[in-house]
Amino acid sequence: MNQQIKPSHKRVVVTGSSGFVGKFLVEKLKTFKEFSVLPVARSFKTNFNEDTVLVADISKLTDWSEVLKDAELIVHAAARVHVMDETAVDALSEYRKVNVEGTIALAEQAAAAGVKRFIYISSIKVNGEHTNNREPFTADESPAPIDPYGISKKEAEDCLRDISSRTTMEVTIIRPVLVYGPGVRANFQTMMRWLSKGIILPFGNIRNKRSLVSIQNLCDFIYICLEHPCAAGETFLVSDGVDLSTSDLLKQTAEALSVKSILLPLPSQFLKLAAVILRRGDLSQRLCGSLQVSIEKNKRLLGWSPPITIKEALKITADDFLEREK
Incomplete structure (x- = not known):
């Protein structure tokens, strides 16, 4: 991990510690002796460590209060996550219960308890769904969420900024794009499975980014944001810094496998038309549309x-996938 900042010994609370991001973050932060890490997970979760607070x-x-x-520091990664086929009658209301109301409750109690900095893991969906025919998203442009998940995350961000403005607690907001790595599931796992089985895929001519x-x-970026003085009060987008077309991603993942x-x-x-006929316009956007972000602010x-x-990251991901598939 990047070691530009040398924080003093501090207690870091990580919510959502049984999730994909939270679990990896906890293990990485534990490698730094200057941190005391407290993983937090919801009581109905099963894949948590013995030291996890439920x-x-x-x-x-x-x-x-126990947490x-x-x-002194909180990374709030717990959320009602985005799902492709939402079944709730009032989806926005369901997202708000966890992503907005739950976040407010934690932040208000954290500020009252004297927590110095609150890092909120938001979503690129706060910016919007795509960057077709436009420049990459930037962290400080006006948000334009469309779906209930993105709207709930944007509302939570607004509430956190308000809490920070009237307390001494600093807030840093991070909006990741699609996250992959060892243990990744959903579409990325499916893609690797297709490639590993030699399935012919109709995605050889997609020129998106x-x-x-x-x-x-x-997780390296989250680590830097924990104590970097210039991260206070800021919003960041985060990516690998290089954008790929769907075709190139498939080729590079196959090479890693x-x-x-x-x-x-x-x-x-043709693929877009087929997706419309199958009523999977969302899948078409993910396969054929562009979604780019700028990380110049992070560098600056x-x-x-x-x-x-x-x-390097695809190789690590592919090796882990192959080991799990044995």
Whole structure:
């Protein structure tokens, strides 16, 4: 990890510690002797460490007093995450219960307990859904969330800024793009499985650009934000710093898996039409649309650049996938 900042010994609370990002972050922060890390997970989770503090489902009623004892820094990664096929009748209301009301409750109690800095893991969906026919998203442009998840994350950000403005607690907001790495699931895992089995894929002619971030680079950036003085009160986007088309991502992932990719060069318009017919316009956007972010602010304010390359990160991810698939 990047070691530009040398923090004094401090207690760091990490919520969502049983999740993909939280679990990796906890293990990385534990390698730094200057930190005392307290993992926090919801009580219905099962994949947590023995030292994890369990809390009830996160809401406006959650009592965080046990968690906040002696806490100086918080990384709030717990959330009601985005799902592709939302089934809730009032999805926005369900997202708000955890992502807005639950976050406010934690932040208010944290500020009252004397927590110095609150790092909120938000989402690029606060910026919007795509960057087709425009420049990459930047951290300080006006947000334009569309779906309930993105709206709830934006509302939480606004509430955190308000709490920070009337207390002594600093707030830093981080909006990651798609995160991948060892143990990744969902679409990224499916993609690796297709490639490893030699399945012919119709994605050989997609010329979009998408930003990704490896779990290693994301957690390194969170580490830097824990105490860097210039991170206070700021919002950041984070990525690997190099954007790939869907076609290039498939080719590079196949190389990492030591297999040959078989990609048919079908026109992207054909794929978009097929997605519309199948009522999967969301999938079409992910495969054919662009979503790019700028990390120039990270470099300028914090002196941060991604410590590992996409090629290195994909190799680590692929090796872990192959080991798990044995």
